[in-house]
Amino acid sequence: MQPNIATNLLTRRPVARMVYALVVLALMMPAFAASPARWVDPATKTHPALLDMATKHPTESVRVIVLKSAQSSAPEQLVQSMGGTIVSNLSIINAFVAQVPAGNIESLAASNDVRWVSPDAPVQEAS
Numbered sequence: 001m002q003p004n005i006a007t008n009l010l011t012r013r014p015v016a017r018m019v020y021a022l023v024v025l026a027l028m029m030p031a032f033a034a035s036p037a038r039w040v041d042p043a044t045k046t047h048p049a050l051l052d053m054a055t056k057h058p059t060e061s062v063r064v065i066v067l068k069s070a071q072s073s074a075p076e077q078l079v080q081s082m083g084g085t086i087v088s089n090l091s092i093i094n095a096f097v098a099q100v101p102a103g104n105i106e107s108l109a110a111s112n113d114v115r116w117v118s119p120d121a122p123v124q125e126a127s
Contacts, residue, residue, distance in 0.1 A: 042109035047118040050105050058103030062119070063087065066108065067095040069115040078111055087120075 043051060048121050053062055068075050076086050076096060084100035100108060109117045 001045060025092070042106040045109040045114060046105060047114050049119055050102070050117060054102045054105045058101065060102050062098050062102045062105070063097065063099050064105070064108075065090065065095055065097055065118050065120050066114055066120075067093065067116040069113055070094075072113050074113040075108070075111060082108065 011097060050062065050064065055061065066075055066079070067114060071094065076098075079086060079098045079100055082100060082104040084098050084104065087097040087099055090094050
C-alpha cells in the first residue's frame with residue numbers, strides 16, 4: 001500500500017517541523033496576550049531585537065515574521081510599499097515572512113492590521 005500525502009508529511013522530519021512550529025509560536029505569544037486597541041505603541045508589537053536593529057542599522061534589510069490581526073492583504077501591501085518583499089505565506093497562523101528595511105519596522109508594527117512583528121530566526125534541530 002502506498003502512503004498518502006498526510007502520512008508523508010508526518011513522517012518526514014517531524015521533529016524539525018515541530019521545533020520550528022514551537023519557535024514561531026513562542027515568538028508570537030506576546031501578540032496573543034495583547035488586548036485590542038485603536039492605536040498601540042509599535043514597541044509593544046515588535047520584538048525588542050528588531051527595535052534595536054531599526055535604531056542602529058535602519059538601512060539594513062531584515063527578515064521578519066508578521067502576524068496579521070485579521071484576514072487581510074493590507075500588511076503585505078504595506079510591506080511592499082516600504083520597499084520590502086514577501087518571502088512566504090504562513091497562512092496556518094495568519095502570518096507571513098517578509099524582508100524589510102529595518103528602519104520601517106516601527107511603521108509596519110504601528111499598522112492596525114499588524115498584530116506582532118518578530119525576527120525570522122533560524123531554527124536548529126535538538127540533538
